[in-house]
Amino acid sequence: MKRTVIAAVFAVFAAAPEVAVAQGQESVERLWIDLQECLPKRVTGVGRKGINDAPGAATPADWSKTVERMGLVMGRSQGTPVEPYATFYFASFLFNSGEVDAAQALFEALKTQFPAHPLCTAKLAQNGGTMVDQAVEDCKREKAFLERYPRKPTQEPVLNDKRKVVLSFDVGDVEIRFYDNVAPKTVAQFVKHVKEGLYDGTIVGRVEADALLQLGGKETEKGRIVPSDASKGTPPPIPLEINRAAPKLGTVLMMRNLGQPESHGVLFEITLMDYAAKAYQQTVFGEVTKGLDILQAVSRRPRDNFEYPATTVRLKSARVVDG
């Protein structure tokens, strides 16, 4: 899909006269607004803001997803003052999504097509050169490094549609499917616990309204997280399996042992929003495919001093359904 978009964008870029029809139809103002809406990171606010006040700065972006949207803006911006900026953004997104050759070609094309543009003339880059020169240099350096240390591209998480787990709460059923391809050990451990009935009778733990639910703990453990430790009779921790899935509405994450490079193995969480603080810190291993509204309603309930739902919500049973 991405390759197709890139190819289409290149075609548009190469055949500027043919797409001149766009001129006069696209207002520059609208293009600027649309361009800015494509940006994955925004430094919010003004003044002296720290990282906590700039969530855009703290969240790693999924660059490959933004390539497509920016590509379309770039196509629409042909022949307008927005074009060089959209191209520069698009090429930078390509670079970060691993398409370094395509990115370099675009940066170099910018130099040819807009030799007098400030991006190609103003010496404001960190290396003392222009923005485009620095970008080309970055591409060359990256390609040289990757030639020396080749790496396979990272896998896209894919939901396994052949297996699901049904969590039966006293308020309704919730269905989860798994990213077996990127978190095999975590999924295997979770499914094993479900089959052994480890989660039966556990309660919904700490909740944040429309943001997070913690699950898998017992009532007796209320208000604390019992560290997983095989020597203490609790199931052992498992290695982290960080993958490209970022916490968003309905993702299932294994909790992480505090300060340790390992997952808890038993306690898990369901996020109900884009949860930047947990992105690439915990193993995301599944997604809620049914019953999200139930979890959202539970998360909004009044909470007690431990931030648990004031009225206990119990996971009556959990079962694995194959096929």
Add this chain to the structure above:
Amino acid sequence: MLKFLEFRSSLVLVVGATAMFAAAAPSFAQQEPPRAPEERGLPPNFDKMSPEEQARYREMIRRRGEGRREGEPTEEDRRAREAERMRREQGDRARGDQDDRRDPRTEKERMRAEMNRSTQVEAPADRSAVEATFTIGGERREIHAGTFYDAFVLLKKFEEKPGMPVTRERVFEHLLAIAEAEALGFSCTEAEFLEDDALAKNDALKKVAEEGWARQNTTWDDYKRYEIERRTAQKIRDFYMNTLRLDTQNVFDLYKRDHFRYRLEYVAFSAKETAAEMMKAPPAEADLRRFWNDDKGVQNLFRNPTTVDAEFVYFDQSGSNDGGAAGPDVDASVGYDEALAYYRRNSFRLDNLLTPEQRAETIPGPNRTIAEIKTPFQLLKPVIEAEIRASGRVRVAFNEAKTAPKSDLKALADKYKLSYVKFEKADRQAFMTEPRFGFQIFPVLYASDPGKLAPDLGVERTTQYFWRLNAKDTSTLPTFEGVKDKLPPLYYEAEANLRAAEAAKACRAAIDAATEADLKSEIETKNAEADRNAEREATARNVTDGKLLDEIKARHRQIAAQQLMRTRNLAAGRVFSDAVKKLGLEVKVTGFFELAAPRFDRTAMTPEESLVFFLRSQAAIRTLEPGSVSQPLNDPSTKTHVIYKIAERAEPDFASISESDYIQMRATAERDLSYRTSTKFMFHEISQRLQLNQMK
């Protein structure tokens, strides 16, 4: 609306909301709807009564107010006091009087005002005077006083918030960001502003905002100018943030930092082994006595603690007692003004009682209109009323107890519907289980004499209480004879630990001595060179004073010592093995390992594994060069003192990074890079980048 919330920065929300509040509600107190008679402490049919009957009721309530609580002002007094406070405040404001002794503001108001004290920028006499210069793209540019002042005024109008005053630095940040944006060709046209701005697109919203601005001498043109400038600056911020390119090399460097593999040589001094050796012979009584007399920690282990018999009378807002229910003599309905004044006095504590759900009701949200927003006071009113009632009862009970110190407190608590608890032979540990009375109770209660009543009412988060101390047994220390049989295990442990520490220190001293011997000629050469340099400096400066000469010499020697430090560290590594073996000790070796996060619970490991894990978790290893030797370290878990040498450090293999590690490292590297980029437009960075030079 949702799109508006998502798209616009928080600024528009603030501007819009502020404007609406400013227009519609000068203060939250005035925003209160007309209250029902019950809320005012009046009978439900009050509004239907004749004026005479109403006057009679009012008189009755006033009388109840006069007599209901000792020292409490009446409703009229309160109103008069409040009016006086307002008058004074207005007078002070008019005079600019900030005398703290007469400052009628609450602590919170004072702090807020203090935070708001922004840097004042005076209107310049000469607008063309140069305020500062900066360089962009090799060209030196000027910021004139007029431009600077205009920007200050504009930012003050739209950005100043409680706790965030507009400073000179902020003005420079703004102007330099715009300059940098324009140098890269970024701008925001009026058409773009009109196309996208929520106020520009919504006449109703614009009208409300303009009404609010009118009071602040702010116009639509000001807003438009501010928004255009802000959007221009925002474009360059977004450009830098979204065009950052993360090299794989960066990821690898970051990975390397955390995944260097180390191999250590170490020598261990086990206190446990030393103790086992010591236990072969019983300790001399003189040694035990000295140990007992010198070690206060051991004495405290055997000390009989102070115990007290005490009674407590209290009300607990969160407890099962009735909290704010009616009681004899002291109860009356709580007036609105009284509740508000009580809230203002205790707002810091009371605000903490809001639940997250209640807190959400105090701020605008996608599903909440501004009219639906509630103040903390509105939400906490039932709690406040209950506290005022119950606090009145406990105060009256306390006053009654003061008049009859030996009275029956249980009966008193029953009389005023308060809770009562009695402690007998209770030590500090017992009170730890009663956190409702707070921990500051210990110094007062334990220092009091038996029969004494609490000096004042105690106030905790949800509790008000007083106590009476009935009896006290002060702590006592047993005699040596009484405990000497229990001392040997402690003695062995402490003494063995001491000896192991001393052995480790002696070993490190032996390594240092061997290092000095190894570097003798080099040290002498370096010191001689330092002395020569000192002499040269003294001659050049024509220094003859002895004290000054010594100072110069010492300084050059210090420089030489610093230069020798690295040499010494590495030399210590060279002599490590021989020096340790000379002392008859064994040098042990670890396999290659990566550093690990410390673990508190290592009980599942063998002592050897546990000690190696302790070494693996030493963050200092990261800062030491291969070949360096550590100072003696103490591992309390294995009761071992240890000195290690970094024998080898190996880079991780880039190809061996797992996908999980790679993604995690990439995300961390991106976060780091994003953070660094997000600070590019803060004053300290942008002023350096554009070489800002302020004229004043």
